[in-house]
Every structure is written in structure tokens, then in C-alpha cells.
Amino acid sequence: MDDQQERWRPGRPGPEPETMVVIPSSEWETTQREAKLGRILMELDRCPHGRHQDDPCYGCPEGISAGNPHMRTNEVIGYNRSGGTYVMPGRNEKHDPVSWKQ
Ligand SMILES: [Zn+2]
Numbered sequence: 001m002d003d004q005q006e007r008w009r010p011g012r013p014g015p016e017p018e019t020m021v022v023i024p025s026s027e028w029e030t031t032q033r034e035a036k037l038g039r040i041l042m043e044l045d046r047c048p049h050g051r052h053q054d055d056p057c058y059g060c061p062e063g064i065s066a067g068n069p070h071m072r073t074n075e076v077i078g079y080n081r082s083g084g085t086y087v088m089p090g091r092n093e094k095h096d097p098v099s100w101k102q
Helices: 003-007 025-043
Strands: 076-079 085-087
Touching: none
Parallel strands: none
Antiparallel strands: 076 085
16 A cells, blocks of 8 residues: 555545545444444453553552453453353453454
8 A cells, every 4th residue: 555545534635546545434434433442452451540451550469450350361251142252361462353262
């Protein structure tokens, strides 16, 4: 993807570059909403003091964030439609969607 394509967004003023890939606005909004959901998932390992698991935290015992007390690492947090389980991945695996499945 060239530089011109990366910077274009629906609603951007000015003519469309000839090489532009047009993303329908509804698709773009869905993509943005899904990206926001992804960012929320990345927050779920934070302790009540707002620190990611294992980061320094003055509010947690030992001075290290104990993580989310409601979703412990490797704990089942839900189920998919075929009965498979979703688990809370470890800090270093949480960016990989596969790590959320067990
Ligand atoms: Zn804490």
C-alpha cells in the first residue's frame, strides 16, 4: 500500500487519488468499532489501580500489579457457540486471538 492510500479516510476532503482503495463508510465504522473492542480486551489484565499485570503498582501487594482480580490468567471467562471456552491469556499472549481460546 502506498503512502497516499494509507492516509485516505472516508469523508476526507479533496479528490480521490486514482490508486485509492475505497472503503465504504459503514465498513470503515465497523472496522473502527472492532478496533476499539480490541483495545478494551487489551485493558482487561489491568489491576484495580490501572496497571497491567506484572507492571509496578504501588497499590498492589509486593508493588507489582496482580492483574484483574475478576479475570485471572488461564481462567475460563466464557464460551463460544460450539461450547469451546474462552480464557484469559497471559500478558505476553493477549495480543494473539488464538490465545483467548482453549
Ligand atoms: Zn495494582
